[in-house]
Amino acid sequence: MNTAEQRSDTSGTKALIALVVAVFGYALMQTVVVPALKLLETRLHATPTTSAWILTAFLLSSAVATPLLGRLGDQFGRRKVTLAVLAVYAIGMAGAAAAQNIGQLIAARAVQGCALALVPLAMGILREALPVRRLPFAMGLVSGVVGAGGGAGLIVGGLLADHFSWRYLFVLGAVLALVSLLLAALWVPADQHTARGGLDWPGAVLLAGSLVAILLGLAKGPSWGWSSASVLGLFAVGVILGVALIAVERPRSDALLDIGELSDRPMLLTHAAAFLFGAGSYFFYLALPLYAQLEPDATGVGFGSTITVAGLLMLPGMLAVVPTSMAVGRIATMLGPRWPLAGGWALFVSGSLLFVLVHDRMWQHAVFYTIVGAGAGLVMGSLPKLIAENVPLARTGTANGINNIARTVGSAVGTALAAAVIGSGLTSDATFSTLFWLAAGAAAAGVVAALFTARHEPATSRAEQPVARVAS
Known part of the structure; x- marks a missing residue:
């Protein structure tokens, strides 16, 4: 490796670190309020219906802002848009920390929703900042951090809710946003390519x-x-x-939503896989903490745990996400690009079915969710890699933005279905078995979708050819 290549490699590593920190901060704060919802409802004198908007406002603004910000990044520079998003995100966190009533908190959460765009923006930046040989690892790492950060948010939220003021949830978010903004300003390189056309x-x-x-x-x-x-x-x-x-x-030649891209079977099923992943993940996000906190004497199910312990039971699964995400590139090189995704869904199915069979011991939750987490890491690491193979560099941010929207809509569907199941029988063990069956069903559909997400090309050329072509 010559001196110029060494400098480029070092610059790419710094950009990767900055983006991992930024994406982790977003992923952490996406779920950190979930364990504290009841506390926020009490402290801010809100009804359950009103407090639910703390999550709903974030979800809605994420879905609306992400494709537009991804397109802005493709057209005007992903570094500029990333810095702007982080600045607005920090303001939203500060506003939430200072909120005096539920309305102000909901408004601040709506502002924070723009941070979902950091994920597609990061994928686009990495395709330019890193050599092709390092791209699968980097994309897998960022994807794994999204999953691990979301799970870590449940644990951190529980710790802060149990032992400190709820305002520290958002103070932490503001600090992470400011650190991310500084690192991105210093280490994320300027864009080399931008898309043509106007804003749609x-x-x-x-x-x-x-x-x-x-x-x-x-x-x-x-x-x-x-x-x-x-x-x-x-x-x-x-x-x-x-x-x-x-x-x-x-x-339109400069459409925000490329209809031809959506009618392309590999891309359509890649987005379908993201939708299924969003739904399947939220069945566990809602079921496992709730089960752990129920009092067994009163309900016949549960462990009577604190919020903190409920989160810690999910920790092994969250830790499994990152290494399996980073292994996607190597598995795809050996077996082909669709197989990490199919294997991840198979692990997800296996863990879900184990939960269906038995789930009345703490060790079962920790072990079985580790299997689910390993599968989730493979799924999350596979999605951006498949997108990078199937779309040109100029549409990376937009395509990843659509993929994240699909996952967000899936999360909303999973949340709604879980709420309907839980509302029909909170104290019943069959309620939780139903949620685990739903997760298994979503994952089984994911296995089928995964088999059709890659093009029929020789395994030796599929993994890197499209990226290499647009970079040349």
Whole structure:
């Protein structure tokens, strides 16, 4: 390796560190409020319906902002947009820490939702900053950090909720955002390539409207009733706006949503896999902490654990995410790009079925969720790698943004289904078995989808050829 290559490699490593820190901060704060929802409801004198918007506002703004910010990054420079997102994210965290009522906190959480765009922006930056040989490892690491950070948020949130003020949840987030902003300003390189074309405002408005209507319907379905006129009306508006979006985007050369890309089977099933992963993950995010905290004497199920212990039972699974994500590149080189994804889903199915069979001991939760976490790492590491193979460099941010939206919508579906199941029988052991069956079903569908996510090309050329082509 000559001196210039060494400098490039060092620069790429620094960029990777900065992006990992930024993505971890986002992933941590995505779930850190989940264990503290009941506490926030009490301290801010809110109803359960109102406090649920602490999560819903973040989810809605994430889905709306991510594709637009990913497209802005592709067109005007991912480094610039990343710095802007981190600055706004820090402001949102500071606003949440200083909130005096539930309305202010919900508004601050809506501002924080822009940080989901850090994931697709990071994938685009890495494709330019790193040599092809290091790209699978880097993308796997960033993907693994998303999963590990989301799980770590449940643990950190429990610790802070149990022992400190709820405001420290957001003080921590503000500190992480400022550190990330500094590292990104120092180490993330300027863009070498940008996409042509203008900003697709009609597409952005229609996509945002469709997502808001559908996600709001999913969020309110358990409380308003799935057959209520309001929920059905929201779903109808979402579908109508979605159809209008397809009609508007199809003839555009600079469309925010590439209809041809979505009609391409490998890309469509890659997005479907992200949707299934979002749903399957949230079945566990909601089921496992709840089960651990239930009092067995009162309900017949549960461990009577604190919030902190409930989170710690999930820790082994979260730790398993990162190494398996980083192994995706090597597995894909040996077996082909679809097999890490299929193998990850197979592990996810296995862990879910073990939970169905037995789940009344703490060790079972720790061990079985480690299997699920290992599978989740392979799934998360595979998705950006498949996208990098199937889209040109100029659309990396946008395509990863759509993939993250698919996962966000899946998370909303998983949350709504879990809420409906839990609401129908909180004290029943069968309630949790049903959630684990749902997770197994989502993962089984993921196995099928994974088999069709890669193109039929020789294994020796599939893994790196598209990336190498756009970089040359």
